[in-house]
Structures are given as structure tokens and as C-alpha cells.
Amino acid sequence: MTIYSEAFIEQALVKVYSRGNRTITTVANDLNMNHHTLRYWMQKKSIMANGTAPVKEKRPHDWTFEEQLTALQESHGLTGEALQAWCRERGLFPHNLTSWKAAFCAGSKEAAPKPGEIKSLKDENVKLKRELLRKEKALAEAAALLVLQKKVPGAVGGRGVMTSLSERNMVIALVNDAVVAGARQERACQLIDLSERTLQRWKNDQASEIADRRTERVQTPRNQLSPLERQQVLAIANSAEFGHLPPSQIVPRLADQGIYVASESTFYRVLKAENMLQYRGAEKPRKPRSKPRALQATRPNQLFSWDITYLPTEVKGVYFYLYMFLDIFSRKVVGWQVFENESSALAGEVMKDICARENIRPNQVILHSDNGSPMKGATMLATLQMLGVIPSFSRPAVSNDNPYAESFFKTMKYRPAYPNHPFKDLLAARAWVTTFMHWYNEEHRHSAIQFVTPAQRHAGLDVELLGRREELYAASKAKNPNRWSGATRNWTRTAIVHLNPDNITKESFNQTEVYQELKMAA
Numbered sequence: 001m002t003i004y005s006e007a008f009i010e011q012a013l014v015k016v017y018s019r020g021n022r023t024i025t026t027v028a029n030d031l032n033m034n035h036h037t038l039r040y041w042m043q044k045k046s047i048m049a050n051g052t053a054p055v056k057e058k059r060p061h062d063w064t065f066e067e068q069l070t071a072l073q074e075s076h077g078l079t080g081e082a083l084q085a086w087c088r089e090r091g092l093f094p095h096n097l098t099s100w101k102a103a104f105c106a107g108s109k110e111a112a113p114k115p116g117e118i119k120s121l122k123d124e125n126v127k128l129k130r131e132l133l134r135k136e137k138a139l140a141e142a143a144a145l146l147v148l149q150k151k152v153p154g155a156v157g158g159r160g161v162m163t164s165l166s167e168r169n170m171v172i173a174l175v176n177d178a179v180v181a182g183a184r185q186e187r188a189c190q191l192i193d194l195s196e197r198t199l200q201r202w203k204n205d206q207a208s209e210i211a212d213r214r215t216e217r218v219q220t221p222r223n224q225l226s227p228l229e230r231q232q233v234l235a236i237a238n239s240a241e242f243g244h245l246p247p248s249q250i251v252p253r254l255a256d257q258g259i260y261v262a263s264e265s266t267f268y269r270v271l272k273a274e275n276m277l278q279y280r281g282a283e284k285p286r287k288p289r290s291k292p293r294a295l296q297a298t299r300p301n302q303l304f305s306w307d308i309t310y311l312p313t314e315v316k317g318v319y320f321y322l323y324m325f326l327d328i329f330s331r332k333v334v335g336w337q338v339f340e341n342e343s344s345a346l347a348g349e350v351m352k353d354i355c356a357r358e359n360i361r362p363n364q365v366i367l368h369s370d371n372g373s374p375m376k377g378a379t380m381l382a383t384l385q386m387l388g389v390i391p392s393f394s395r396p397a398v399s400n401d402n403p404y405a406e407s408f409f410k411t412m413k414y415r416p417a418y419p420n421h422p423f424k425d426l427l428a429a430r431a432w433v434t435t436f437m438h439w440y441n442e443e444h445r446h447s448a449i450q451f452v453t454p455a456q457r458h459a460g461l462d463v464e465l466l467g468r469r470e471e472l473y474a475a476s477k478a479k480n481p482n483r484w485s486g487a488t489r490n491w492t493r494t495a496i497v498h499l500n501p502d503n504i505t506k507e508s509f510n511q512t513e514v515y516q517e518l519k520m521a522a
Contacts, residue, residue: 004033009041016042029200060096061420065118068100093416140182145191148178152192168202175199225262225270233262233270247271292394292401295366295499297329300458301358303499304328305368306375307405308342309413311429312422320429323350328368328404329497331446332454333437334358338430344377351380355387362388368499369405371396394500401500412436449494466491 004012016027016038024042028035063071075086075097087094151174163171171194178188189196225233236242242250247267254261262270271277279285297303305328311320321342325335335354339346351367354360367389369375375393384391394401412418415436423429445451452462473488 012038013041013045026203058091060092060416069104072097072101072104095417137182141184141187144178144181144183145187147181148174148183148188149191169206172199172202172206225266229262230270233267234274234276236261237267237271237276290395292368292392292500294502295368295392296501297327297497297499298495300327300330300332300460301334301360301365302329303366303368303497304334304354305402305404305499306347307369307402307409308347308372308374309409311338311433314422314424320423320426322429322433323347324405324408325350325354325367326404326408327454327458328499330454330458331404331408331449332441332458333408334458336433336437338426338433340426342372342374344374344380347374347377348380348383351383351387351389355389360387360389363390364388366390366392368392368394368402370394370402404499411440450491463493466493 012027012031012033015031016024019027024038025035028038031038071090071092075083078086083094087097152171171192175185175188175192179185185199186196189199236254237247237250242253245253247264250267251264268277295303304325306323306325309322309324311322313319321339323335323337323339323346324333326332327334335350335357337346337350355365367384369392371393374380381391400406417436419432423432441455442453444453446454446457449457449462450466452465456462456465469491470488473491477484477488
């Protein structure tokens with residue numbers, strides 16, 4: 001372990017603060033030291049200058065038992081606005097205090113462990129965190145190096161090998177990406193057979209765009225096939241004996257006959273250069289997956305999105321399944337149910353109930369989903385055909401083709417009221433989801449629809465509501481114009497909602513005109 005003197009630390013800090021456009025890592029390399037140590041010195045000096053250490057934010061679940069007890073004592077006797085203000089200052093909710101108080105009153109062992117147990121648990125926790133951090137760094141480095149190895153086809157550079165400026169910039173960018181992803185620069189350079197000193201020289205020359213000054217030469221390999229040999233390779237590959245075989249079959253058969261013309265890779269290379277390496281298999285060739293067609297909704301009950309998510313149970317590896325159908329225009333959950341398994345038949349029953357409740361006509365609704373087996377099951381597709389619902393699917397393994405369902409599940413599972421423990425049984429899961437769905441549809445002000453509830457937008461009440469907000473802000477500005485340096489807040493109704501859109505032009509996305517038409521109609 002290297003021990004640095006105070007004079008060296010002060011000199012290093014002077015250099016790093018006067019580094020100009022250089023990075024901290026570059027300064028650390030010049031000083032022949034680890035850049036993490038240099039960053040630690042900078043942070044320590046900043047704390048000493050300010051006199052206060054940075055405060056780390058934490059979740060209510062991270063509060064210790066001592067902090068919970070202190071919080072209960074401080075908040076005792078507070079009610080109403082005073083209690084809400086106290087909770088906001090500390091990043092808590094009132095229901096956190098209620099649960100902590102119940103735990104302490106119950107006298108559970110978890111609420112009041114012994115001092116010795118607390119210390120041992122803390123020590124074990126610190127040890128596990130260190131081990132986990134070490135493994136995460138190793139895993140991140142392995143993943144970054146694997147990506148680098150795939151992007152760099154072979155060894156880079158070599159003594160006397162000329163490297164163009166574009167190749168240098170590409171290598172520098174790939175190595176920087178690997179370092180940002182968690183790999184060490186030394187390991188990244190070793191993987192691509194490049195000296196760190198060479199990489200540093202390339203970075204220094206990058207700003208002045210200095211490339212290799214040697215004259216670029218086009219070298220002809222000494223073992224290159226002659227035109228006559230290439231014609232021989234093509235003649236053998238297209239002969240009656242071998243014309244139906246790939247090079248991987250031709251070369252061994254020639255070897256059995258005591259004939260060597262070229263290697264298997266040379267056969268492939270020559271055929272590819274002559275455009276004779278087309279696909280001839282009996283199975284269907286792989287097709288590129290294109291983005292699903294762009295969809296848009298201008299009113300409720302026009303475009304739905306649905307998906308299934310896991311709800312944990314007390315048995316490890318066993319889950320309940322939440323089926324959720326969302327109206328993309330209004331963001332309202334028009335149908336849901338919790339079942340014990342995934343099934344296209346169950347999804348079809350939920351869709352039947354939605355069509356009956358929402359009075360869905362044939363060919364009125366497009367239902368978008370991913371490519372899961374319940375979504376593409378024969379029973380579900382038959383049900384959609386019977387109801388006149390048009391199915392739409394995203395690309396395989398692409399979650400952002402169905403973003404509205406994914407966003408809804410994140411809203412649900414990151415709510416403060418989401419249970420910290422698994423659901424005891426199916427009835428408990430359905431009871432909690434019922435409460436959440438009522439909050440989401442009837443109380444939650446959704447940011448993407450100008451902070452109205454999904455139920456209000458689904459019923460068309462948001463036009464009048466947003467109009468009153470505009471009038472209120474206009475009157476307030478007229479009464480006290482000094483409060484506004486510009487225009488008032490924009491309460492324009494989101495009239496068009498897009499799913500997997502193409503390039504949206506201004507003409508196809510004029511929200512204001514559509515909103516004014518709706519106001520006049522209302």
C-alpha cells in the first residue's frame with residue numbers, strides 16, 4: 001500500500017484543479033496513481049472546505065430501528081398539515097409512521113433486536129455489500145470486455161503496423177465505452193493486443209488530428225490466389241460432382257481424392273466475391289424484424305394495450321398473474337383480473353367482459369400486446385376474431401414496443417403503498433389490486449394527460465376541466481401580470497396519443513387545433 005505525503009497530496013490537488021480540458025483519469029495517469037484515490041482527495045477537500053458532509057437520501061425501508069423510534073417520538077402529537085409537512089421534510093409518508101408504531105407496540109423481535117445482534121447483523125451486512133460490490137464490478141468488467149471483443153474483430157496495431165486515423169478514433173471510442181461500462185483500461189488494451197502507451201499517444205494526437213504520417217500502401221499478400229487458381233476454385237465448386245455441395249463438404253471430399261486446391265475459408269471467400277454464396281436451404285431464411293406499424297388514438301375505446309405481470313406469493317417460485325387491459329388514449333384500466341396461471345382462455349374471458357361493459361363494436365378497437373404465449377394463443381386470437389377486435393403485436397424481445405403497459409406496471413410496483421411482503425393468497429392479491437385500480441383510475445392525476453384522472457378523460461370530462469384551468473390562469477395573469485414573465489401554464493388537451501410512431505410531422509400532430517374543435521363541440 002502506497003503512503004503519500006501531505007506535500008504530494010497538495011501538489012496533486014493543484015494539478016487536478018488546474019487541469020483545463022484534461023480528465024481526472026489523465027492527471028492520475030501522469031502522477032502514476034489510481035484515479036479513485038485522486039477523486040477521494042478532491043471529495044475530502046471539498047467536505048473540509050464546506051464544513052459539512054454530503055447527505056445521502058434513503059428510502060423509508062432503509063431507516064434503522066433507532067431512527068424509527070426517534071421519528072415516532074418527534075412526530076408524536078402532530079396531526080393534519082403539520083404531520084404532512086413533517087413527513088415531507090424527512091421523505092416519509094404517514095403510513096410509514098403507523099406501521100413502525102404497530103411494530104414497536106407488538107414487541108416483535110424484529111422491532112427491538114438485541115444490541116449484540118444489531119452489531120453482528122451490521123457487520124455481516126457490510127461484508128456482504130463489499131462482496132456484492134466486488135462481484136458486480138467483476139461482472140460489469142466481464143460484460144464490457146465481451147462487448148469490446150465482439151466489436152473489435154481482431155488484434156489492433158502491432159509493431160510496425162500502420163493504423164489510419166479513422167481506425168484510431170474507432171478504437172479509442174470502443175475502449176472508452178468499455179471503461180465507462182466498468183472495465184479497466186489495462187484489461188481492455190490487453191484484450192485487443194494494444195499497448196496502453198500507444199492508446200495514450202493516440203489520445204494526445206486526437207485533438208490535433210495527427211494520423212500515421214507514413215504513405216499508405218496497398219500490399220498484396222504473397223499467398224494470394226492467382227487468377228488461374230481462382231478460376232479452378234470456381235470450376236470445382238460449379239462442377240457436376242460438387243455443384244450441389246457447400247465448401248464445407250467439397251474440401252474433405254477433395255482431400256479423400258488426394259487433391260488440395262484451397263482451404264475451406266478460401267472457397268467461401270471466392271464464392272462470396274463472385275456473388276455465388278446465396279441461401280439455398282429448405283427452411284425459411286431469417287427475416288429482419290421491422291418496427292410494428294404506427295398506431296394512434298383520438299378518442300377512448302379505440303386503442304388498447306394489455307400485458308401480464310407477476311405478483312409474488314409466499315411460496316418461492318410461485319406467482320399470481322395480473323392481467324391488465326389499458327386504454328392508451330385515456331390511460332384508464334378498462335379491465336383487469338388476477339389468476340393463478342397464464343392462459344389465453346382466461347385473457348379471452350377478460351376481453352369478453354370488457355367489450356360487453358364498454359359497448360365495443362366490431363372493428364372498433366385495436367388490441368396491442370407483446371409476443372407472449374397467452375397473447376398469441378389460439379383461444380385468445382379466436383376470441384378477438386369473434387369480438388371483432390383487431391390484434392397488434394410488438395417485435396419479439398422488444399419491451400419498448402409496448403411502453404404503456406410497462407409504464408403502468410412500474411407505476412403500480414413503485415407505489416409507496418405496494419406491499420413489502422408477498423401476497424398470502426389469491427384473495428389478498430385481488431383485494432390489493434382492487435384498491436390500487438380505484439386509486440389509479442379515479443384519484444391519480446396522470447402527468448401525460450395534463451394531470452386529470454384517467455376516468456375523467458375516458459368520460460370526456462377533461463375538456464371542460466382543462467378549459468376552466470385555462471380561464472383561471474388567464475384571469476390570475478390579468479389580475480396580477482407581474483407574477484408572469486411569459487405565457488401562463490399550457491393546459492392544452494392532449495388530443496392525439498401515438499403508439500410506436502413514425503416521424504411525426506407538424507401537420508399530423510397539431511394538438512391545438514384538435515383541442516379547440518373539442519372545446520367548441522363541448
